[in-house]
Amino acid sequence: MTVVSQKASRSSPDSSLDIQRVREDFPILNTLVRGKPLVYLDNAATSQKPRHVIDRLSRFLLEENSNIHRGVYYLSERATAAYELAREKVRSFLNAPDPREIVFVRGTTEAINLVACSFGRGRLGPGDEIVISAMEHHSNIVPWQLLCESSGATLRVAPMDGTGTLLLDEYKKLLGAKTKLVALVHVSNSLGTVNPVKEMVALAKEWEVPVLLDGAQAAPHQPIDVQDLGCDFYALSGHKMFGPTGIGVLYGRLEMLGGMPPYQGGGEMIRSVTFERSTYAPPPAKFEAGTPDIAGAIGLGATVDYLEGIGWGSIQRHEQRLLSYALDQLSTVPEIRIIGSATSRASVVSFVMDGIHAHDLGTIVDQEGVAIRTGHHCTQPVMDFFGVPATARASFAFYNTLEEVDVLVNALKEARRVFGLC
Amino acid sequence: MLDVRDLYQQTILDHNRSPRNRREIDDADRVASGNNPLCGDKVTVYLKIKDDVITDVSFSGSGCAISQASASLMTTSVMGKSSAEAEQLFARFHAMVAGEHQGDCEGLGKLAVFSGVRQFPARVKCANLAWHTLRAALEAETKPISTE
Numbered sequence: 001m002t003v004v005s006q007k008a009s010r011s012s013p014d015s016s017l018d019i020q021r022v023r024e025d026f027p028i029l030n031t032l033v034r035g036k037p038l039v040y041l042d043n044a045a046t047s048q049k050p051r052h053v054i055d056r057l058s059r060f061l062l063e064e065n066s067n068i069h070r071g072v073y074y075l076s077e078r079a080t081a082a083y084e085l086a087r088e089k090v091r092s093f094l095n096a097p098d099p100r101e102i103v104f105v106r107g108t109t110e111a112i113n114l115v116a117c118s119f120g121r122g123r124l125g126p127g128d129e130i131v132i133s134a135m136e137h138h139s140n141i142v143p144w145q146l147l148c149e150s151s152g153a154t155l156r157v158a159p160m161d162g163t164g165t166l167l168l169d170e171y172k173k174l175l176g177a178k179t180k181l182v183a184l185v186h187v188s189n190s191l192g193t194v195n196p197v198k199e200m201v202a203l204a205k206e207w208e209v210p211v212l213l214d215g216a217q218a219a220p221h222q223p224i225d226v227q228d229l230g231c232d233f234y235a236l237s238g239h240k241m242f243g244p245t246g247i248g249v250l251y252g253r254l255e256m257l258g259g260m261p262p263y264q265g266g267g268e269m270i271r272s273v274t275f276e277r278s279t280y281a282p283p284p285a286k287f288e289a290g291t292p293d294i295a296g297a298i299g300l301g302a303t304v305d306y307l308e309g310i311g312w313g314s315i316q317r318h319e320q321r322l323l324s325y326a327l328d329q330l331s332t333v334p335e336i337r338i339i340g341s342a343t344s345r346a347s348v349v350s351f352v353m354d355g356i357h358a359h360d361l362g363t364i365v366d367q368e369g370v371a372i373r374t375g376h377h378c379t380q381p382v383m384d385f386f387g388v389p390a391t392a393r394a395s396f397a398f399y400n401t402l403e404e405v406d407v408l409v410n411a412l413k414e415a416r417r418v419f420g421l422c
Numbered sequence: 423m424l425d426v427r428d429l430y431q432q433t434i435l436d437h438n439r440s441p442r443n444r445r446e447i448d449d450a451d452r453v454a455s456g457n458n459p460l461c462g463d464k465v466t467v468y469l470k471i472k473d474d475v476i477t478d479v480s481f482s483g484s485g486c487a488i489s490q491a492s493a494s495l496m497t498t499s500v501m502g503k504s505s506a507e508a509e510q511l512f513a514r515f516h517a518m519v520a521g522e523h524q525g526d527c528e529g530l531g532k533l534a535v536f537s538g539v540r541q542f543p544a545r546v547k548c549a550n551l552a553w554h555t556l557r558a559a560l561e562a563e564t565k566p567i568s569t570e
Binding site for chain 2: 359363376418
């Protein structure tokens with residue numbers, strides 16, 4: 001591993017990010033879009049990958065590829081060691097107490113579905129309640145609706161206010177003896193709101209209710225400490241935090257995972273199989289049926305190394321600077337309305353423009369090389385709450401620059417000219 | 423060279439700003455609704471039909487400029503046409519915006535302003551939505567149609 005030497009060069013805890021050097025780590029950022037430099041502002045959908053991760057993936061495929069946990073030969077032992085090392089890296093990244101609490105899954109969606117199917121099975125019935133919030137991604141709504149349909153339990157939704165801030169008093173009122181599970185988004189993908197999840201977990205714990213946190217949008221922006229948060233489950237996606245697609249993580253407290261039935265059946269997750277009955281392996285293998293995304297997991301381990309090398313302090317300072325600059329510059333276009341204005345927020349800005357639908361904005365700014373997301377961002381209830389059919393969303397990563405904010409804002413002004421509005 | 427102004431031609435912008443036949447028909451013979459889940463475009467088409475001729479057509483809905491202008495121009499194009507003629511027009515329109523070959527715009531009249539859409543594959547659904555919904559109304563399908 002050459003990571004350590006790479007780490008020190010980007011920043012020290014007190015220094016600011018050397019943005020040009022960071023950008024050199026991401027080869028795709030040199031892309032020209034119809035002759036114009038790519039301005040990639042769709043990081044909340046998926047983030048770009050540093051060369052360090054790409055190289056680690058190719059090194060695995062070129063030199064180490066083989067199946068894990070079953071071969072007694074050299075390559076399989078190497079692959080198994082690399083895969084388990086990745087698990088350990090993720091454990092450390094989340095500050096989980098034990099590597100057995102790290103289950104590799106396809107992504108946040110699968111992690112949540114795993115809990116809904118496995119934890120939910122047989123534990124919920126009519127009269128029981130699951131509490132979520134008003135700003136959940138569809139992936140933290142629909143699995144619970146499915147569970148409610150099959151179990152007869154009821155879904156309760158903690159409301160938010162017009163700034164996109166959850167109403168803690170209302171949330172507190174929803175909790176009670178009927179509550180069997182709380183599932184909350186840590187950082188909203190469409191509003192950028194950073195929810196006070198530690199406090200919300202503590203409130204649920206007063207009723208001894210297990211809590212799942214959807215960390216898909218938090219992991220790319222801030223350090224995560226599952227012990228400090230006190231949650232029972234934490235879900236994240238590799239590809240949103242500069243790692244590969246197809247790999248994600250479910251952290252589950254060992255005690256919880258141990259008591260849960262398997263999610264899928266197959267190879268890897270068993271202890272013994274006969275036609276009469278099978279017994280299951282302990283976690284995490286119990287939840288990793290079939291050959292996993294071995295390369296993806298190892299790539300995610302490399303991602304964790306890379307992020308820790310950059311340092312969260314400098315990432316967060318730079319992103320907050322991008323966020324406040326973007327909010328300032330967008331406010332110079334009077335026809336733009338920002339959706340969501342929570343005090344604590346990640347570098348995600350949703351907005352609408354008078355007279356131009358978000359989808360048209362997306363097409364027009366693309367002509368200037370700017371990639372933004374337009375639509376409902378898989379949060380249709382959030383769109384309904386704010387009374388908009390769709391928003392445009394610029395989501396920034398630590399490799400974005402203030403100049404790119406300018407390109408976005410100029411492209412938005414160009415949209416007004418194309419539409420003959422100025 | 424791709425030019426966004428080929429997509430957003432004046433006629434399209436005009437129909438987006440001032441849509442024609444954007445109203446509900448209370449005593450419509452056929453009504454169908456369509457949506458494009460990707461961007462949230464919604465269109466409902468209302469038809470009055472007599473002896474297989476579209477005697478009145480209107481739409482309601484919301485969405486991007488392409489979807490709304492397309493709905494507006496669809497209504498002005500099929501007014502007074504038979505259902506077979508309307509189908510034929512859709513086939514030509516579809517060939518122009520999404521066909522394999524650069525279709526000609528003959529017989530499409532004002533609908534030719536949508537010829538730029540073919541350069542923007544992500545927007546073909548927006549242009550087609552009103553037409554798919556019209557077809558559903560003509561076929562008297564009652565369930566909402568979706569472009570996904």
